[in-house]
Amino acid sequence: MELLTGIEGASSQSVVKIAARMPTVSARMGTFLARHAGERFCDECLVREMPLRDSEQARRAAGVLAARTAYRVEDDADCSRCDRIRRTIRALRAWL
Ligand SMILES: [Zn+2]
Numbered sequence: 239m240e241l242l243t244g245i246e247g248a249s250s251q252s253v254v255k256i257a258a259r260m261p262t263v264s265a266r267m268g269t270f271l272a273r274h275a276g277e278r279f280c281d282e283c284l285v286r287e288m289p290l291r292d293s294e295q296a297r298r299a300a301g302v303l304a305a306r307t308a309y310r311v312e313d314d315a316d317c318s319r320c321d322r323i324r325r326t327i328r329a330l331r332a333w334l
Pocket residue numbers: 279280281282283317318319320321322324
């Protein structure tokens with residue numbers, strides 16, 4: 239969990255508390271994308287299919303996943319679901 243690096247000095251109990259507070263939307267999105275590996279999703283389609291609260295939530299979670307090598311964000315790509323040219327994210331492979 240790369241977000242936890244830099245707090246090695248914290249006790250294991252406080253690390254657990256920090257982890258429990260972290261939003262799980264990006265984790266859910268990562269799992270969802272891995273199940274549909276290779277398919278590109280725009281924010282709107284993620285909101286509809288996962289589902290999520292709104293496209294802002296989708297955009298932020300995609301931003302977290304974009305930092306990982308298992309996912310790829312592309313501007314102006316064909317969304318696999320709505321066929322519109324959008325900013326999309328996809329899992330490069332199914333890791334589950
Ligand atoms: Zn779409």
